[in-house]
Every structure is written in C-alpha cells, then in structure tokens.
Amino acid sequence: MALKAINPTTTDAWKKLQAHFETIKSKQLKDLFGSNPERANDLTVQWEDFYADFSKNRMTSETLDLLIELAEELDLSDAISKYFDGDIINATEGRAVLHTALRAPKDARVFVEGGNVIPEVHEVKKKIENFTNSVVSGEHKGHTGKAITDIVNIGIGGSDLGPAMVVDALQYYKNHLNTHFVSNVDGDHFNEVIKRLNPESTLFVIVSKTFTTQETLSNANSIKSWFLNTLPPEAVAKHFVAVSTNIESVKAFGINEANIFPMKDWVGGRFSLWSAVGLSISLALGYKHFESLLDGAHKMDTHFRTANFKENIPVISALLTVWYNNFFNAESEAIIPYTQYLNQFATYLQQGIMESNGKSVDRDGNPVNYQTGTLIWGEPGTNSQHAFFQLIHQGTKLIPADFIGYVESLHGNKDHHDKLMSNYFAQTEALMNGKTEEEVLSELKTQSTSETEISQLTPFKVFEGNKPTTSLLIQKLTPESLGKLIAMYEHKIFVQGIIWNIYSYDQFGVELGKQLAKSILSELNEGADNVQHDSSTQNLLSYYKRNC
Ligand code: F6P
Numbered sequence: 206m207a208l209k210a211i212n213p214t215t216t217d218a219w220k221k222l223q224a225h226f227e228t229i230k231s232k233q234l235k236d237l238f239g240s241n242p243e244r245a246n247d248l249t250v251q252w253e254d255f256y257a258d259f260s261k262n263r264m265t266s267e268t269l270d271l272l273i274e275l276a277e278e279l280d281l282s283d284a285i286s287k288y289f290d291g292d293i294i295n296a297t298e299g300r301a302v303l304h305t306a307l308r309a310p311k312d313a314r315v316f317v318e319g320g321n322v323i324p325e326v327h328e329v330k331k332k333i334e335n336f337t338n339s340v341v342s343g344e345h346k347g348h349t350g351k352a353i354t355d356i357v358n359i360g361i362g363g364s365d366l367g368p369a370m371v372v373d374a375l376q377y378y379k380n381h382l383n384t385h386f387v388s389n390v391d392g393d394h395f396n397e398v399i400k401r402l403n404p405e406s407t408l409f410v411i412v413s414k415t416f417t418t419q420e421t422l423s424n425a426n427s428i429k430s431w432f433l434n435t436l437p438p439e440a441v442a443k444h445f446v447a448v449s450t451n452i453e454s455v456k457a458f459g460i461n462e463a464n465i466f467p468m469k470d471w472v473g474g475r476f477s478l479w480s481a482v483g484l485s486i487s488l489a490l491g492y493k494h495f496e497s498l499l500d501g502a503h504k505m506d507t508h509f510r511t512a513n514f515k516e517n518i519p520v521i522s523a524l525l526t527v528w529y530n531n532f533f534n535a536e537s538e539a540i541i542p543y544t545q546y547l548n549q550f551a552t553y554l555q556q557g558i559m560e561s562n563g564k565s566v567d568r569d570g571n572p573v574n575y576q577t578g579t580l581i582w583g584e585p586g587t588n589s590q591h592a593f594f595q596l597i598h599q600g601t602k603l604i605p606a607d608f609i610g611y612v613e614s615l616h617g618n619k620d621h622h623d624k625l626m627s628n629y630f631a632q633t634e635a636l637m638n639g640k641t642e643e644e645v646l647s648e649l650k651t652q653s654t655s656e657t658e659i660s661q662l663t664p665f666k667v668f669e670g671n672k673p674t675t676s677l678l679i680q681k682l683t684p685e686s687l688g689k690l691i692a693m694y695e696h697k698i699f700v701q702g703i704i705w706n707i708y709s710y711d712q713f714g715v716e717l718g719k720q721l722a723k724s725i726l727s728e729l730n731e732g733a734d735n736v737q738h739d740s741s742t743q744n745l746l747s748y749y750k751r752n753c
Contacts, residue, residue: 206292207292207296208292213527214574217274221274222271225268229264234263244260248264250521254679255678256677258678259525261673262528263528263529268528269524272525273520281514285509288302290315291306291322295473297711303322304472306326307472308479308500308688308692309323311323322471329480332481333466340488347408348405348437348440348442351403353382353406354403354406355382355384356385356489357385358387358485359412359425359428360412360448361421363556366475367475367482368412368483368485369388369549370547371478375498375546380490382489384485386398390423395424395428405435408444410446411425411447411460412448413448416451417451418719425458429459432444432445438459441460445464446484448484450470466481468481476695479498483498497688498688501688501690502691505693519694519699522675522693523696523698530576530577530579538580538581538582538605538606540582540583540609541584541608542586542609543585543628545585546682547585550583551584555581557695558578561698561710562701563577564707564708565577567707573706587625590628594632598672599669606674608629608633609679609690610625610677611681612681633676637673639671639672645662
C-alpha cells in the first residue's frame with residue numbers, strides 16, 4: 206500500500222509546535238539545565254552500546270512530546286511497517302525499499318510481489334562468503350598463478366561511497382589485501398591508482414547497480430584495456446568480477462555469469478553497502494566482519510521498529526532535524542566524529558541524506574510550502590575544531606551538530622584518547638554555554654589588560670552559546686557498532702522523508718545532469734558546434750575546444 210500523503214504544516218501538532226516555538230526560541234540551554242536537574246537523564250537514550258544524549262538541544266520534554274505527536278499524526282508507525290514489509294514506498298520508481306531485508310536473519314520473511322526475498326539474499330551472501338574466503342586464503346589465483354594482493358573497487362556514488370567509507374573506518378580490522386577505490390571519471394584518478402598495481406595480482410570489482418553509469422563504465426573499460434596490455438583476454442575471468450542488477454550488460458562487458466554478484470532493484474544505490482555492493486568490504490575485512498556489520502544494522506533495525514518513539518534514537522534524531530530545519534530555519538547540520546577512522550563518514554552521509562531528501566515536490570506531486578532536506582557537512586574532531594568551528598561558535602548561523610565519540614580507542618593509547626575525548630566534551634559544553642560578558646571581563650582583568658583595551662575587546666570575546674549538539678557516545682568502533690550507526694542514519698533519513706511528505710528514494714535531479722553530460726560529450730567528440738546553449742556555456746565550450 207502507498208504511503209499516506211499529508212502536508213505536515215496542516216496538522217494540529219505543527220500548529221502547536223509553532224506556538225511552542227515562540228515560547229522556547231529565546232530560551233538558553235544553560236537555563237533549561239538550571240531549571241530541571243533531571244534534564245540530562247530525561248533526554249538521554251541508552252541502548253545497547255549507544256549512549257545518545259539529546260539534552261544539549263534547544264528543546265524540552267514538551268517539545269519532544271509535540272514532535273512525537275506530529276509523527277503520530279502523520280502515521281509514522283504505519284510508514285515504518287510499510288518500509289520493512291516491502292510495500293512500494295519508492296512510488297515514483299515503483300519499487301520497494303528493502304535494504305533492511307539485506308541484514309535480516311535467514312528465518313525472516315519479507316515479500317516483494319508475492320515472493321519471499323530472504324532466501325535469495327542469503328544465497329548471495331553465501332556467494333560473497335565463498336568468494337571472499339577463496340581470495341583471502343590465496344586459493345583464488347590470478348591468471349598467471351599469483352595470489353591476489355590488491356582489490357580495486359570501480360564504482361561511483363552509492364557503489365563507491367559506502368564501501369570506501371566502511372573499509373577506511375574499519376581499517377583496524379583489515380586483512381592483508383590492499384583495497385583501492387576508483388570513482389571519478391577523471392582519468393588521472395584511475396591512472397594514479399593503477400600505476401602502483403601489478404595486473405597479475407589484482408582483482409577488479411566493478412560495481413554498478415544499473416551498469417549504465419558513464420563514470421564507472423569508462424573507468425572499467427580503460428582499466429580493462431590497461432589490463433589487456435599485459436594479460437590475454439581469457440585472464441579477465443580471474444581478475445574481473447561485477448556487482449549489478451543488469452546481468453546482460455555485465456556479460457556484454459566480458460564478465461561471465463559465475464563472476465557476477467547480483468543485486469535487486471529494491472536496494473537503493475546509497476543504501477546498498479549491505480548487498481553485494483559490499484563485496485569490497487567483505488574482501489578487505491573478511492566475511493566474518495562483513496557479517497558483523499550487517500548484524501549491527503539489523504539490531505538497529507529492531508530498535509527502530511520496536512522502541513517507542515520517546516526512546517527511539519533514529520526517530521528523535523530525525524524529529525530534531527525537523528525542529529531545527531522548519532522552526533529555527535537552520536539550513537545545515539554538522540557531523541563531527543571524534544575518531545579519524547570516520548574521516549569519510551560525513552561525505553558518505555551527504556549522499557544518503559542529501560540525495561534522499563533534497564526534494565521540493567510532495568507525495569501528491571505538489572510543490573512543498575516548507576523546507577525539506579538539510580545540508581550535511583563535517584570532518585573529524587579535533588581537526589575540524591581548527592578548521593570551521595569558529596563559525597559554529599561565533600558565526601551568525603545556527604548549525605546543530607552531531608558529536609560521535611567512542612569510549613574506548615582501538616589501539617588503546619589512553620593518553621591520546623583522553624585528550625581527544627576531552628575536546629569532544631569541552632566543545633559541546635562550550636557550544637552550549639558560550640562565554641558571558643562577566644566571564645570575559647574577569648578573564649581580561651586577570652591578564653592585567655588596560656581598561657580601554659578591556660572595553661574594546663569584550664564584544665569580540667563574548668560567545669552567545671546556545672548552540673545545539675547531540676552527543677553520541679558508543680563503546681567502541683567495531684564492525685557491529687558501525688553497522689548500527691549507519692543504520693541509525695538510514696532510518697533518520699526515512700523518518701525525515703515521512704514527516705516532510707516527500708519521496709526519499711528517487712534521485713531524478715542527479716539523473717538530469719547525467720543526461721546533459723552525455724549530449725555535451727558527443728558535441729566535444731564530434732566537434733559539432735551547432736547545438737544551442739546559453740552564452741556562458743557556449744563560451745566555456747568554445748574556450749575548452751580551442752585550448753585542449
Ligand atoms: O548519483 C546518482 C546515482 O544514481 C546514485 O544514486 C548511485 O548510487 C550512483 O548514481 C551510481 O549508480 P550505479 O550504481 O547504477 O552505477
């Protein structure tokens with residue numbers, strides 16, 4: 206059944222939230238803490254190895270109740286059931302959205318068009334496991350009898366970002382295989398990767414759901430030509446595998462069926478790392494760790510499905526985005542992991558969140574009359590503190606931030622870890638408390654600054670504070686906890702889409718750019734100059750053609 210389509214701004218809860226916003230918009234977080242000694246406990250959810258503290262957000266328990274009322278009025282529970290049960294919730298593409306089925310246990314039953322998809326999911330997982338084991342153990346040899354030493358994932362967007370982020374994040378758990386990612390159609394990208402590789406000991410994993418993406422096919426073809434400079438065509442069978450829904454096109458590329466890892470159209474590209482798209486993850490970390498990642502995601506699925514909204518981490522997190530985006534008019538959200546391992550996490554989430562919820566038409570096909578998707582950005586702390594934190598602290602924009610930290614470090618260097626985490630705690634406190642005029646004055650006085658200087662400097666040194674943060678404290682970065690974390694954001698995306706009454710699982714905007722690039726490429730290749738463009742594009746094309 207279809208998702209309901211209700212304009213959120215027409216609900217009673219929205220009106221109540223508007224009225225409530227007027228009473229809360231100028232309240233200071235530190236005063237909210239002062240007036241309620243139980244605030245931190247009231248607004249924290251502890252679940253398994255996750256401690257999610259929402260209390261440094263500009264809300265009260267009443268705000269949360271009203272946001273939950275909004276979710277209920279929009280029938281979020283019904284939408285969640287449809288999401289997990291395989292209903293066609295990606296209606297614009299006529300598809301179910303079932304990344305959750307990819308991590309469901311063997312005995313689960315999820316039906317698409319009358320058939321249970323779980324047995325096939327587990328068949329593909331078995332194929333991934335067997336192939337991983339044979340490559341990692343060295344049993345799978347290259348054409349000349351050498352064991353595989355290097356894996357190259359060729360894909361873009363969801364066929365790159367998820368696997369690349371996870372392999373980097375979980376490098377502590379990696380095996381001996383070197384893993385590389387080629388995504389950009391920029392020829393310099395793939396040349397920089399292959400220049401270090403020996404084709405005799407390299408395995409190429411071509412990942413493309415559609416197997417039509419220009420970047421991936423160009424890279425795959427160029428890499429295959431480079432490979433065939435050294436090895437004969439029959440060697441392709443030992444060195445090229447593919448992940449796709451488009452089996453015929455993969456075969457036409459020259460990969461035989463045994464080397465194809467299938468995926469289904471009900472897996473969205475940006476949610477596909479749990480499918481065969483995660484083959485590079487499995488190869489890099491070993492199948493056992495890949496499975497733990499999936500198990501973690503499944504645990505988060507269960508939490509999301511069963512916890513009541515008041516204790517539901519993805520639900521609260523999504524509702525807070527709505528609160529800031531639609532009532533405080535915040536435009537962006539920062540993701541700040543206090544671990545270098547999550548260096549690529551914000552980039553990964555940019556696709557997940559912005560490709561999903563960057564929509565301006567509602568589920569009835571009408572333009573929305575409210576704001577939808579947020580801008581996502583971020584970098585690991587502490588590096589980001591020395592880059593863009595100044596703007597969060599003292600700029601004019603409200604930027605809610607998720608702080609993600611771990612209780613334990615992986616290499617166990619407690620001295621460094623305590624320093625890292627003291628920055629995490631200090632920043633959330635500083636963002637909330639700011640610095641008052643009195644504090645600045647007394648600080649300047651102790652520095653024996655002159656009265657004139659004190660009065661000149663004070664306005665610049667006062668921090669307003671009241672900057673909202675969510676603190677996520679996780680026990681340790683493991684494949685399982687990373688699976689939980691990624692799934693948490695996936696469900697947050699889903700909830701936002703439901704509240705905003707948009708379709709989160711298509712991406713027609715990106716596809717327009719892909720089509721235009723194709724037609725301009727044929728102009729460049731064929732030298733045609735009779736195609737009409739605006740004068741700016743025309744000049745740019747002429748300049749490029751004259752000078753290349
Ligand atoms: O960026 C648009 C997009 O369609 C993404 O949704 C997808 O992840 C990416 O292109 C790659 O697509 P494919 O896996 O089909 O090559």
